[in-house]
Amino acid sequence: MSELRDAALAVRENAHAPYSGFKVGAAVRGASGRVYAGCNVENVAYPEGTCAEAGAIAAMVAAGETALTDVYVVADAPAPVPCCGGCRQKLAEFGGGEVPVTLATVAGAEQATTIAALLPGKFDAGFMA
Template sequence: MSETSDLREAALAVREMAYVPYSRFKVGVAIRAASGTVYRGCNVENVAYPQGTCAEAGAIAAMVAAGETSIAEVYVVAASDRPVPCCGGCRQKLAEFAGGEVPVTLATVAGAEEATTIGALLPGAFDAGYMA
């Protein structure tokens, strides 16, 4: 079993739970917290589009609800011809809980994968240091 295979399995499983009656575009995310625990999230749409929730946000919320605040690894999967990156808002959400070196795997249901990092996805991230 590869290092990320448990994340892939978790992301694929939760992807099937996505509520996407409008776009039909299911996304699943699994994040490994610093403790090693895996948290999952799927996208949840709403007829008022801005009110939906991205899969990354759901996984982060589950992690925080469990009392954790540090991400060690991220896996994102969707049914697309090529790996789909996180939206801009989710890149910022991930950066809140993960350093720039944290690995991110973007994947397709068919098995294509692209390895990147939080820092590569969001160079120049806004952080608390700007609020001093």
Template sequence: MSLKEAATAVRENAHAPYSNFKVGAAIRGASGKIYAGCNVENVAYPEGTCAEAGAIAAMVAAGETRLIEAYVIAGSPTPVTPCGGCRQKLAEFADGDVRVTLATTGGIEQVTTIADLLPGVFNAGHMAS
């Protein structure tokens, strides 16, 4: 299964009764295994979970901590970028040159990188004392 297929399939499982905006994400860990996640809304909006965060949580739960590629798909006229928090989450587990494909259910794809999504990333190097 490809990242596109995994993200497209998991998007259908999104719990989005309030916004009706379903998002699917799939990431490839350094092992080559694919992890997928979908957005899960909650009536208390700040308590929801983004698709990218769900995919990362699945990867970490499986014991991996590096991702080498990501794919995000949404039902939007143009590709949707991850929110700011998810950009930081992706950057936690990936190098700046990692490819991120942003896609629509209509077949439009835009390829970018972690570094392009989050210039000036805050990382572990900032924590050194």
């Protein structure tokens, strides 16, 4: 887990958050064992920004992987910050419900959960039939 934490903390420093000042880092482990990291990238048109989790997933997919086995998200907040709804759905697209997700603070507080606990009513391809 320290490999994921280290990657999330390091990439968080690269976050582009000039409007909110709220930097977030995320790291995911692909099925291969390789770690991919992403940070939030804000845009003055707020809805057009990218979350850290989405950035980490995009890096994983760009490298040719489509399954994640572990997630770590860190922010400088008083308590671990949950993923937004869109990122919960993105995580569910690439990981099973049992995939562990650790939400953390820069100060070291951690909250362990799973993708299924974050998104119990996920929308999936079964609804597209």
